Amino acid sequence: EYCTGGYMPISYKTILGDKYQVVRKLGYGHFSTVWLCENIINKEYVAVKVCKSANIFTAVAQDEIKLLQCTRDKNPDHPGSRNIVQMLDFFNCRSINGSHTAIAFEIMGPSLLHLIIQSDYQGIHMPGVKTIVRQVLEGLVYLHDECNIIHTDIKPENILIKVKKSYVTRMVSTTKKFYDLGVLMPKSYVAADSFTELCGPQDDDVNDDVFEWTRNRSYPEDYSIGNGGSNRRLKEGNLKGPLWIDPNIEVKIADLGNACWDDDHFSSEIQTKQYRALEVILDAGYSFPADIWSLGCVTFELATGEYLFNPKRYQRCSATADHLTLIWEVLDGIPPYITSKGNRAIRYFDSGRLRHVEDHYLKIWKIEDVLVDKYDWKRINAIPFASFIESMIEPDPQLRITAAAALQSSWLNE
Numbered sequence: 001e002y003c004t005g006g007y008m009p010i011s012y013k014t015i016l017g018d019k020y021q022v023v024r025k026l027g028y029g030h031f032s033t034v035w036l037c038e039n040i041i042n043k044e045y046v047a048v049k050v051c052k053s054a055n056i057f058t059a060v061a062q063d064e065i066k067l068l069q070c071t072r073d074k075n076p077d078h079p080g081s082r083n084i085v086q087m088l089d090f091f092n093c094r095s096i097n098g099s100h101t102a103i104a105f106e107i108m109g110p111s112l113l114h115l116i117i118q119s120d121y122q123g124i125h126m127p128g129v130k131t132i133v134r135q136v137l138e139g140l141v142y143l144h145d146e147c148n149i150i151h152t153d154i155k156p157e158n159i160l161i162k163v164k165k166s167y168v169t170r171m172v173s174t175t176k177k178f179y180d181l182g183v184l185m186p187k188s189y190v191a192a193d194s195f196t197e198l199c200g201p202q203d204d205d206v207n208d209d210v211f212e213w214t215r216n217r218s219y220p221e222d223y224s225i226g227n228g229g230s231n232r233r234l235k236e237g238n239l240k241g242p243l244w245i246d247p248n249i250e251v252k253i254a255d256l257g258n259a260c261w262d263d264d265h266f267s268s269e270i271q272t273k274q275y276r277a278l279e280v281i282l283d284a285g286y287s288f289p290a291d292i293w294s295l296g297c298v299t300f301e302l303a304t305g306e307y308l309f310n311p312k313r314y315q316r317c318s319a320t321a322d323h324l325t326l327i328w329e330v331l332d333g334i335p336p337y338i339t340s341k342g343n344r345a346i347r348y349f350d351s352g353r354l355r356h357v358e359d360h361y362l363k364i365w366k367i368e369d370v371l372v373d374k375y376d377w378k379r380i381n382a383i384p385f386a387s388f389i390e391s392m393i394e395p396d397p398q399l400r401i402t403a404a405a406a407l408q409s410s411w412l413n414e
């Protein structure tokens with residue numbers, strides 16, 4: 001994809017935008033490559049996202065910049081604005097492949113997907129889950145209520161962990177491939193003590209020892225994530241409990257590359273499959289509640305290490321039909337006034353029932369029971385957590401909990 005219209009060829013020490021000197025690659029996506037750079041004027045490290053050069057990518061990048069300008073400028077005093085990864089600068093770069101839009105961001109560390117992988121798909125200890133979910137909700141209140149923005153791609157990969165300067169310094173001083181944040185978890189990150197050192201409390205007067213990142217198992221040699229998480233399965237028989245993380249952890253929502261305005265959508269097909277809201281699947285129109293659905297799925301995944309919904313294609317059943325079946329089973333049915341709305345509803349529902357599966361094949365399995373039966377939770381813990389998740393995956397988007405209301409929920413505040 002390093003061709004005309006594609007990625008910009010970039011090497012070590014290249015200077016981007018007259019002042020950002022390239023140190024190493026951090027990651028890449030569909031639209032761009034992302035680089036750790038040093039601002040040679042103030043010596044600060046930043047992440048620079050250099051977009052592909054074809055017109056279509058430039059147009060997407062321009063939209064991303066407008067959305068990021070809004071999140072930067074709308075209300076910097078709002079408590080949730082700090083939970084959105086900040087744009088610092090944007091500019092244009094020329095290469096043999098064309099003209100590329102580039103965006104400089106505050107530097108961040110690994111994503112929540114890295115954390116889930118580090119837990120060996122066992123999930124994160126509950127106080128850590130609450131801290132993370134609270135901060136993502138704060139970020140969503142800001143996006144939704146202040147900026148009028150729908151993120152449309154809330155998932156673990158797009159929530160990044162803030163790291164200390166020492167973490168960045170280590171990235172600068174090694175050239176090893178496993179430090180490529182976009183692909184692998186750095187090896188040193190695996191040790192509990194260095195985890196604290198690199199991602200622990202930002203405040204230097206806080207005694208690190210107080211905030212121990214407790215780990216109680218060894219990790220396999222190979223940390224390869226593979227292609228976008230296709231190998232994300234719980235290893236059978238490996239039930240050693242959740243990963244303990246420092247509840248001081250700080251996270252931010254990243255990648256506004258697919259985001260849109262509530263009154264100006266760019267696409268009717270949004271979200272990554274596993275996190276796709278019911279109204280999006282049915283093509284019944286969407287708004288802010290679609291982000292809440294995704295966060296409900298993410299919350300379950302953080303706590304258990306596994307997807308809430310992982311639809312698969314079968315011989316007689318499309319992935320979408322499977323997805324609707326899974327939702328039906330978890331919610332104990334979907335009201336007919338919901339299944340009759342939406343441009344795709346007729347394809348999957350007939351008189352309020354699933355077309356492709358007979359009732360007696362359905363296995364109703366509510367979240368509370370999933371947690372008890374499959375994950376060995378105590379029922380007393382499962383009840384409040386399940387009701388929190390259920391409020392976020394309410395099938396009617398009008399009745400679904402808002403980000404602001406979710407922040408007041410009893411589960412988060414007990």
Ligand code: ATP
Pocket residue numbers: 026027028029030031032033034047049085105106107108109157181182183254255256257
């Ligand atoms: P996608 O295909 O997901 O739309 P994209 O081309 O829009 O990708 P991003 O998702 O914004 O690009 O970034 C690609 C990767 O670069 C991220 O997954 C992450 O690993 C890394 N990255 C992005 N922003 C930062 C940042 N501020 N600090 C550190 N790493 C970052």
Ligand code: MG
Pocket residue numbers: 029157158255
């Ligand atoms: Mg992304």
Ligand code: MG
Pocket residue numbers: 029031255256257258
């Ligand atoms: Mg993107």
